[in-house]
Amino acid sequence: MAQLIKDGAIIDNEWTRLTVEQIEESGIPASGKIIVPLATWQSQRDEFIARGNVAVWLQAGEEPALIADDLEKLSLIAINFPIFRDGRGYSYARELRQRYNYQGEVRSIGDVLQDQLFYMWRCGFNAYEVRADRDINEALAAMKGFSVTYQADVHEPTPIYRRRPDWRVEQ
Amino acid sequence: MYVYQDYDQQLLNERVAEFRDQTNRYLxxxxxxxxxxxxxxxxxxxxxxxAPMMRIAVPYGMLSSTQVRRLAYITREWDKGYAHVSTRQNIQLNWPELEDVPDILAELAKVQMHGIQTSGNCVRNTTTDEYAGTNPQEIEDPRPWCEIIRQWSTFNPEFAHLPRKFKIAVNAVPGQDTAVIGVHDIGVDIVRGENGETAFDIYAGGGLGRTPMVGQLIGKAIPWQHLLSYIESILRVYNKYGIRDNKFKARIKIIVKAMGADRIRELTEREFELLKDGPMTLTEEEVTRIKACFPLPSYESLSDQPAELEQALAENAAFKRWYNTNTLAHKQAGYRAVTLTLKKTGRAPGDITAEELEAVADLADAHSFGEVRNTHQQNMVLADVAQKDLFSVWLALDKLGFATPNLKLLTDIVACPGGDFCSLANAKSIPIAEAIQRYYDDMDYLHDLGEVDINISGCMNACGHHHIGHIGILGVDKKGREYYQITLGGRGDSTSRIGEKLGPSFESDDVTSVIDKIIKLYVEKRADGESFIDAYERLGMEPFKERVYGTAN
Structure with a gap:
């Protein structure tokens, strides 16, 4: 089974992500944990809620406002990075946590590489599907690189100027 | 200037380690x-x-003499013994080896310097008036606000992968645009709020490059407590809605234009509502702490126009000319701000050798409280020189070749490295600057012409800020040959304005003669005491066009 980093540990990935094409071809599996595209969720929302074990993934360009009303029905939101340099997902994660106070799993998917993980964590992601061709152990180890942050973030409620002299980051 | 706390240094050291690891993984x-x-x-x-080009951040242009000496050492050890001052007040090295860069960064970190966010699609170095803190016209010293923005923007996790680069500049002089904030992604204009406290007019959507635009007012008189919350709100709007599938439409100016300032303001205010009065709100304590990092130098109690100065001015015409052109009035009685013109003919504008850097550091220690500043016009400044010492400083600068009395004059040319170095360039810019400087070698004539900004860019990316030159020169590629397009009427002085195209472009050999025609027409048509840019604005483009291209019928 594929693995991912979640809450600082490497675990098996129990969720299967489905694309629009896969759903068109094979339909929705009757059981198992699945992550469906936003459009699919929107068109079959009630059936999915009845089925259970359905999460949503947002494409870059699909912002959290589009799913805001359903957040309490969802235990996981995945945010796709079509390419690692597309930074929209950072704002989406931050909005999920801070504007909508979302408490479930926020997972990064797509072009997810180790040099992005610390920033993702700061913006509110707590799970990361590191790209399959990269060493997930190395990626996890590299997340602990920085002990200083200037700004407030999802974990650290205050910017450095409100927490001096105890400025160290707890991870 | 701002002195690092233990955490600033630790962050920098961790960054050096991170980049070393990244370089190793790449190799x-x-x-x-x-x-x-x-x-x-x-x-x-x-x-x-x-070779690689390495850009070293110089926050709002401020350097200590220790840093300047370390730069000199680095250029000798890992480069070809010289450095380049950029139009955003940074320092560039043109010849480092990629494998050496981690070591260079480690060396820089020892003197609180780095290359963080000097490139890439992130928030870049915040720039301001090179005379900040000494300018008698400023509302207040803008540097503490720049430092506050610097810390907020450094490794901001949400804004490391923006659609495109993002530049912020701060102005503190009413009625002036000392940092060309009008052509920045965000321009911050320090104003007085209704309560008499510091506030900020915040502009967004200015920029040069392929589609030059002047920024529009988004936030009016934002109280100082909310500076960061408001800027962050704009950045979030840009990060979410900026165009990502076309590099040439990715700057914030494109969405400000397309969506309109009102819509951008509405979206910004929606974010601002959430952030306002939250933990990002600046505290009195923090602002006071940062302001204390920019104390007044320990000025002597002196008076203006001391006898030594008066005598030197009376006796030495060359000194007097330099004094009038290259030194500026100062807040503190008995002092002047001195600009070193880094525009030697035959050398890329802004270039400075290791030996010259060391000499400038020595002068700074002896005469300007150990501080040096880079300017966005690719010069350097000793901001706090006692008037009684000006003559000896002039002698020293003259020996170095940095006392050419041409500040803001036609030969004080701003130019990017161009096709001689840059792989993006369509055409060379340095030889064009040199040809113009060689042609205009009569200092009396230059002084008679008065202020003329010439800016040269080797391509559309506009690193030489050609759009805001009174005369702008842009290198273009025509079927593999280098051509130059001239614009007139740009401004980056009291206001930001984008120049207009004169007409079809010219071959490199013709550029100087075209400039000559433009200048001669100005001399013929100018009213008494009228500057080039004022004359252009009165006369309009047509007469210049006719003079250069000949009458249509």
Missing amino acids: AGKLSEEEFLVLRLQNGLYVQRY
Whole structure:
């Protein structure tokens, strides 16, 4: 089974992500944990809620406002990075946590590489599907690189100027 | 200037370690070219025509003499013994080896310097008036606000992968635009709020490049407590809605234009509502602490126009000319701000050798409280020189070749490195600057012409800020040959204005004679005491067009 980093540990990935094409071809599996595209969720929302074990993934360009009303029905939101340099997902994660106070799993998917993980964590992601061709152990180890942050973030409620002299980051 | 706290230094050291690891992974084939590109750019490292180019951050242009000496050492050890002052007050090295860059960054970190976010699609170095803190016209010293923005923007996790680069500049002089804030992604204008406290007019959507635009007012008189919350709100709007599938439409100016300032303001205010009065709100304590990092130098109690100065001015015409052109009035009685013109004919504008850097550091220690500033016009400033010492400083600068009394005059040309170095350039810019400087070698004539800004860019990216030159020169490629397009009427002085195209472009050999026609027409038509740009604005483009291209019928 594929693995991912979640809450600082490497675990098996129990969720299967489905694309629009896969759903068109094979339909929705009757059981198992699945992550469906936003459009699919929107068109079959009630059936999915009845089925259970359905999460949503947002494409870059699909912002959290589009799913805001359903957040309490969802235990996981995945945010796709079509390419690692597309930074929209950072704002989406931050909005999920801070504007909508979302408490479930926020997972990064797509072009997810180790040099992005610390920033993702700061913006509110707590799970990361590191790209399959990269060493997930190395990626996890590299997340602990920085002990200083200037700004407030999802974990650290205050910017450095409100927490001096105890400025160290707890991870 | 701002002195690092233990955490600033620790962050920098951790960054050096991180980049060393990234470079090793790249060299070991664990990072692709494209992935490493994003990482190295955020450390200031470009790969250029002949070698990498490394851009070193100089926050709002401020350097200590210790830093200047370390730069000199680095250029000798790892480069070809010279450095380049950029139009955003940074320092560039043109010849480092990629493998050496981690060591260079480690060396820089020892003197609180780095290449963080000097390139790439992130928030870049915040710039301001090179005379900040000494300018008698400023509302207040803008540097503490720049430092506050610097800390907020450094490794801001949400804004490390924006659609495109993002530049912020701060102005503190009413009725002036000392930092060309009008052509920045965000321009911050320090004003007085209704309560008499510091507030900010915040502009967004200015920029040069392929589609030059002047920024529009988004936030009016934002109280100082909310500076960061408001800027962050704009950045979030840009990060979410900026165009990402076309590099040429990715700057914030494109969405400000397309969506309109009102819509951008509405979206910004929606974010601001959430952030306002939250933990990002600046505290009196923090602002006071940062302001204390920019104390007044320990000025002597002196009076203006001391006898030594008066005598030198009376006796030495060359000194007097330099005094009038290259030194500026100062807040503190008995002092002047001195600009070193780094525009030697035959040398790229802004270039300075290791030996010259050391000499400037020595002068700064002896005469300007150990501080040096870079200017956005690619010069350097000793901001706090006692008037009684000006004559000896002039002698020293003259020996160095940095006392050419041409500040703001026609030969004080701003130019990017151009096709001689840059792989993006369509055409060379340095030889064009040199040809113009050689032609206008009569200092009396230059002084008679008065202020003329010439800006040269080797391509559309506009690193030489050609759009805001009174005369702008842009290198273009026509079927593999270098051509130059002239614009007139740009401004980056009291206001920001984009110049208009004169007409079809010229071959490199013709550029100087075209400039000559433009200048001669100005001399014929000018009213008494009228500057080039004022005359242009009165006369309009037509007479210049006719003079250069000949009458249509």
